[in-house]
Amino acid sequence: MAKADFVTSIGLLLFGTAIVVLSLRMPRFEGLGVNPYSVPGIVPGLLGMILVILSLVLLVRSIQKKGHRLQLNMGTIRNYLTEASTKNFLIALILSLVYGLLALTRVPYPLATGLYVFLFVFIFEYQFKEKVSSQRRAILFQVLEGLLVSAGVTLVFRYLFLVDLP
Numbered sequence: 558m559a560k561a562d563f564v565t566s567i568g569l570l571l572f573g574t575a576i577v578v579l580s581l582r583m584p585r586f587e588g589l590g591v592n593p594y595s596v597p598g599i600v601p602g603l604l605g606m607i608l609v610i611l612s613l614v615l616l617v618r619s620i621q622k623k624g625h626r627l628q629l630n631m632g633t634i635r636n637y638l639t640e641a642s643t644k645n646f647l648i649a650l651i652l653s654l655v656y657g658l659l660a661l662t663r664v665p666y667p668l669a670t671g672l673y674v675f676l677f678v679f680i681f682e683y684q685f686k687e688k689v690s691s692q693r694r695a696i697l698f699q700v701l702e703g704l705l706v707s708a709g710v711t712l713v714f715r716y717l718f719l720v721d722l723p
Contacts, residue, residue: 559624562615569612576605645681652677666722667711675703 583598585591593599619625627633637643652673660669678699684692714720 559619559622560627561624562619562622563624563627566612566616566619569608570616573605573608573612576601577609580605648680649677652680661723667707670710671703671707673703674706675699678702 580598580602583596583601585593585596585598656669656673660673664672679696682695682699689696711722714722
């Protein structure tokens with residue numbers, strides 16, 4: 558686990574740093590006299606800083622447990638690439654990238670989000686070795702889940718946060 562923590566902490570550290578840098582580059586609306594606590598980059602920046610701090614804690618703990626000694630060779634790399642958890646991670650990553658980079662730029666937010674949630678749950682819950690007829694209820698629940706999550710998030714942002722999503 559120490560080796561996994563070491564690798565994960567480096568990835569989270571890079572991700573958190575990127576969030577902080579990008580949030581600092583967001584507009585501050587200083588010329589408009591906007592309250593500095595309401596600028597768009599403040600929440601992502603704070604979350605990015607928290608992610609950096611916690612990933613540093615994880616990094617230090619993993620180094621203390623000798624997790625930095627990865628002992629990489631072709632066998633360990635092959636084993637990692639053939640594990641089910643690696644396959645699941647790659648599927649989730651691809652789905653998320655398609656959602657964030659393609660779907661949200663071409664499809665209305667509620668539709669893109671509903672499809673994303675449905676596909677995500679469907680891919681990880683559906684039993685491909687069983688008949689479709691025996692899983693109709695589960696599929697219906699997955700469709701309903703996609704609709705409810707999409708509608709809920711859209712309504713919360715529109716009416717609670719007063720932000721229209723694309």
